[in-house]
Amino acid sequence: MILATYDLWGFVSENQAELLEGLLNTLKVSAIAIAGAFVIGAILGAARAHRIPVVSQLTVVYVEVIRNTPILVQIFFIFYALPQLGIVFDQFTVAWLSVMIWGGAFNSENFRAGFEAVPYRYREAGYALGFSRFATFLNVTLPIGGRISIPSSINTYISVLKNTSLMYVIGYAELTTTSLNISNLTLETKESLTVLAVTYLSLVWGLSALIRFAESRLALPESR
Amino acid sequence: MPAWVEPVARYVLFEGLPGTLRVSAIAVVGSALIGVLLGTLMTVDFLPLRWLIRLYIEVFRGLPILVTVFIVYIGLPSVSRSLEFDPLAAATIALVLWGSAQVAEATRGAVQSIPREQHEAASALGFGWVGRHGFVILPQALRRLLPPFVSLLVNIVQNSTLAQVIGGLEVLEAGERQNERLTAIPPIGLGEIHAFEIFGGVLVIFFVISFPLTRLAAVLEKRLARAGFG
Numbered sequence: 001m002i003l004a005t006y007d008l009w010g011f012v013s014e015n016q017a018e019l020l021e022g023l024l025n026t027l028k029v030s031a032i033a034i035a036g037a038f039v040i041g042a043i044l045g046a047a048r049a050h051r052i053p054v055v056s057q058l059t060v061v062y063v064e065v066i067r068n069t070p071i072l073v074q075i076f077f078i079f080y081a082l083p084q085l086g087i088v089f090d091q092f093t094v095a096w097l098s099v100m101i102w103g104g105a106f107n108s109e110n111f112r113a114g115f116e117a118v119p120y121r122y123r124e125a126g127y128a129l130g131f132s133r134f135a136t137f138l139n140v141t142l143p144i145g146g147r148i149s150i151p152s153s154i155n156t157y158i159s160v161l162k163n164t165s166l167m168y169v170i171g172y173a174e175l176t177t178t179s180l181n182i183s184n185l186t187l188e189t190k191e192s193l194t195v196l197a198v199t200y201l202s203l204v205w206g207l208s209a210l211i212r213f214a215e216s217r218l219a220l221p222e223s224r
Numbered sequence: 225m226p227a228w229v230e231p232v233a234r235y236v237l238f239e240g241l242p243g244t245l246r247v248s249a250i251a252v253v254g255s256a257l258i259g260v261l262l263g264t265l266m267t268v269d270f271l272p273l274r275w276l277i278r279l280y281i282e283v284f285r286g287l288p289i290l291v292t293v294f295i296v297y298i299g300l301p302s303v304s305r306s307l308e309f310d311p312l313a314a315a316t317i318a319l320v321l322w323g324s325a326q327v328a329e330a331t332r333g334a335v336q337s338i339p340r341e342q343h344e345a346a347s348a349l350g351f352g353w354v355g356r357h358g359f360v361i362l363p364q365a366l367r368r369l370l371p372p373f374v375s376l377l378v379n380i381v382q383n384s385t386l387a388q389v390i391g392g393l394e395v396l397e398a399g400e401r402q403n404e405r406l407t408a409i410p411p412i413g414l415g416e417i418h419a420f421e422i423f424g425g426v427l428v429i430f431f432v433i434s435f436p437l438t439r440l441a442a443v444l445e446k447r448l449a450r451a452g453f454g
Contacts (some may be wrong), residue, residue, distance in 0.1 A: 068434035069427045070382035072389075073396055080403065081423040165288035169389055176290065189302040196291050197283075204286040 011191035015182050022178030023199060029092070029174060030161045033100040037160060040104030041153060042146070045111025046137060049145070059108060066105035071163055074098055079170045091172040095164065103160040107153050114149025115141050147218050154211045158204055165200070175199060228414060232402040232422060240398025241429070247312055247384040247394060251319035252377050258320065259327020260369075264357055266332040277328065284325035289383055292318040297390045311392030319380055326379075330372045334365035371448060374441040378434050385430075399426040 012019065044062070047055040066074070075098045078089065089097065118141050126136030165176040173181075176196060183192030262277050284292065297314035300307035309317065338361050346360040388397040399422045406414050406422075 064435065064438075065427075065431065068378070068438055069430045070385040070396070072385040073423065073426050073430060076396065076400070077423045077427060081420040084417050084420040162288040165290045168290065176288070180294065189298050193291070193295050193299045197287060197295070200288055200291060201283065201286045205282065208286075 006190055007188070008191050008194055011182075011186075011188045012195060018178055018182060019175070019195065022173055022175040025172070025178075026161070026164050026174040026176075029095045029099070029164050029167070029172075030157075032096040033103055033160050033164070034157045036096070036100035037103030037107045037156065038153070040100070041107025041111045041156075042142075044104070044108035045115055045149070046141070048108060048112040049115035049141075050133075050137070063105045063108060066102055071098070071102050072166055072169065074102065075166055075169060091167070091170050094170055095167045095172045095174065099160050099163050102163065103156055106156045106159070110149045110152040110156060111145070113152070114147075115145035117148045118145045150214050150218055151211050154207065154214065158207045161203060161207070162200065165196075228406055228416070228418065229421075232399075232406070232418075233425070235402055236395060236398040236422075236425070236429070239393060240395040243312055243387070243392065243394035243398075244381065244384050247316050247319065247387060247392070248377070248381045251316050251323055251380045251384070252373075254316070254320035255323025255327050255376060255380070256373065258324035260331050260362070262324060262328035263331025264335055264362065266328065267335050268353075281325045281328050284321045285329070287322075289318060289322050290386055290389060292321055293386050293390060296321075311390040312387055312394070314390060315384065315387035315392050318386070319383060322383070323376055323380055326376060327369075327372075330369055331365065334368040335361055337368065338364050368448065371441050371444040374437055374444060378437045378441070381433055381437075382430060395429055396426055399423060 044055070044059045046052075048059050050056075075094065078098050079091075079094045082088070122140050122144065123136055126140040127133075131139060164174055167174050168177045168180065171177060179192045179196050183189050262280065266274055266277050268274070287295075293315055296309065296318045297311065300309070335357075342360055342364065343356060346356040351359065384394055385396045387394050388400065391397065393401075403419050403422045405412070406416055406418050409415050
């Protein structure tokens with residue numbers, strides 16, 4: 001018999017340590033994946049924008065495969081299918097790796113759009129000043145195009161954070177897994193779901209506020 | 225082809241795929257109807273209503289869809305026994321909550337992008353609020369909403385796999401059940417692992433559905449931009 005009680009504070013204080021560790025694991029996995037997605041996105045986005053042969057085509061394949069298949073199936077594939085080929089990862093590795101691969105694909109599109117928005121005459125000006133192609137990218141395209149792609153890439157990072165909740169299916173003890181596992185034992189379903197909703201919404205809304213802040217502070221002077 | 229392939233493929237395509245398609249179809253239609261209604265109401269000059277819809281949008285776009293799935297599947301029944309749904313229905317409801325929030329946001333933008341004069345001209349012809357939006361504003365706004373609708377369809381088809389987490393029989397769950405069956409020791413299963421082929425096949429199924437749709441969305445987007453709507 002489930003009693004019609006609702007004791008959010010009791011749920012949180014009794015399971016404080018576990019919930020906090022779950023939250024930290026969520027943040028840890030997200031941070032690693034976001035950092036990775038940033039690097040992958042910047043490099044592959046640059047390769048796409050500059051039409052670097054082979055790398056550019058491979059990036060298109062990578063992006064299309066990731067964009068057109070569900071991330072949940074990608075997680076299943078990495079966790080259950082790759083071991084058949086002798087490639088075995090532990091849960092923590094699958095957790096950050098799968099969302100990093102996913103985020104990297106979307107982020108390379110964000111960066112490509114940003115880099116392509118930089119007018120060609122800016123790059124020409126760089127070459128005219130004697131910069132090499134690479135130096136022109138570092139000093140002209142990256143600072144300008146990178147700033148253009150900030151809002152859309154933060155959107156991708158928010159999705160990365162939300163997608164870490166999918167690690168429930170591989171049993172990695174991030175926030176969703178931790179909170180739901182506790183309520184499976186104690187039947188405090190409502191309390192557990194409240195904790196999840198409040199925590200994720202605070203994180204997501206906080207990051208969204210960051211987008212608006214970044215948009216106003218980092219926007220290019222001329223578009224302000 | 226090895227003998228195990230045929231029954232696995234049959235199960236995934238004839239038991240799993242219909243689940244995926246049914247959830248997706250209902251979720252897309254539900255999201256579109258509720259989303260367009262909410263998005264249009266967002267443009268009404270009545271602050272409490274706007275705040276309420278804004279809250280709905282921010283909550284269901286902000287939550288991981290998996291959490292929404294659990295709220296519908298285990299949260300609602302813990303509040304009232306009459307709110308119990310089977311896994312596929314629960315996943316569909318969660319997808320509609322998320323999808324309608326997405327559509328509402330897009331619709332608000334599309335409706336607001338229709339010039340004031342269109343509203344004024346419709347009013348001058350004697351249309352009320354409903355007629356003005358139903359016959360004049362929305363038909364123009366929908367044109368702009370077509371590419372986001374196609375993207376929504378792709379996202380909903382992919383996110384319908386979340387039903388697997390609560391045991392709903394769709395493509396991924398069908399593949400997972402077959403994977404477990406084959407792995408089981410004989411005589412129940414084969415004692416063989418075919419996870420790579422099975423989950424690889426599931427990836428291919430989704431790619432085959434999604435890829436043409438993402439191409440279509442890109443084409444529609446371009447056509448719209450060329451028509452001067454970008």
